Amino acid sequence: MTNPAFKPWILGLTGGIGSGKSAAAQHFIDLGVHLVDADNAARWVVEPGRPALAKIVEHFGAQVLQANGELDRSALRRLIFQDPEQRRWLETLLHPLIGQEIISYLARAESPYAILVSPLLVESGQYKMTQRVLVIDAPEQLQIQRTMQRDSTSEEQVQAILKAQASREQRLSHADDVLINDRDPAWLKSEVERLHHFYLTLRGGQP
Template structure:
């Protein structure tokens, strides 16, 4: 179910785990092609896209900003309070996001490519990858980092955590784990080691 014969690594982790920092290291230090599912999720709801019309039909103009773009914060608040609405939104968006991801991964020219997604496990996107890399941190650290970074209440962060795969479930899917409970240098060191490992895998060598 992968877009090509290229080695695809799925990178995931809960909110505030440091996925973006890990992905940036793969891209900037090693030139790896990174596809970010969060960015694709914004593309499919851009103005003029059919998905945005369907969202407005269901939730009303309150989910639009003055410039006609989707107010993601308002929509997030609505769907995280109602599991049925969240399921409806996921059924609409996940297939569209998947198509965007496949197209982008197919264009990768680096030895392997990275698919970064907070919902890699829940959405089934891990089926597009050969290996799953989890950035893992204790829940208390996730909450502390996210409230500080996004200036949102702890209750909202906990609601997002509940909607994402549980830590144990992510780790069950993991082939590789980065423990990101220290500083950025420690994170970079783990990424650099994994890069060498993935290079060997991409050439068919036994690491």
């Protein structure tokens, strides 16, 4: 039975590609913290049967559907990357829906604080839904190295992704806490535990 007066505060968790954001998020989940991933919310809103998918098909035609009725993401991506106008149309449709999805999922939290993980927390303005921001940071060379190993991509591709994401300065300017993830996984885990104990002492995300 949840206490109606109890409302967890929201921590925004972000970081550039290869920073270790997902690993940090998993440690928080293991500690029992309720967490929603904005990327998952973005997938949920376009599932078959949801109004957003019907609107996308109405706008772009059946070419954006796979044979099984699911959204063909790569077909849609090709259409919107060629045309900024279409990309804006899609963002206008989806961003509010993704926001609602995130809010309703965070509202189910029963932990003292809940986490919104989003690679685009700063760029999308999603940080406004949070009371505190934790940035997982890493030296750029390490980000590139990790991503190349993980995704078997070239350095050029990783550089292109880094350029498209918020600059480190932009992200850090919104940070309340910064975790420099440049050591081993055990160290990351202990740092997350340290932050978790600190967060449990906070009310509304601020000391």
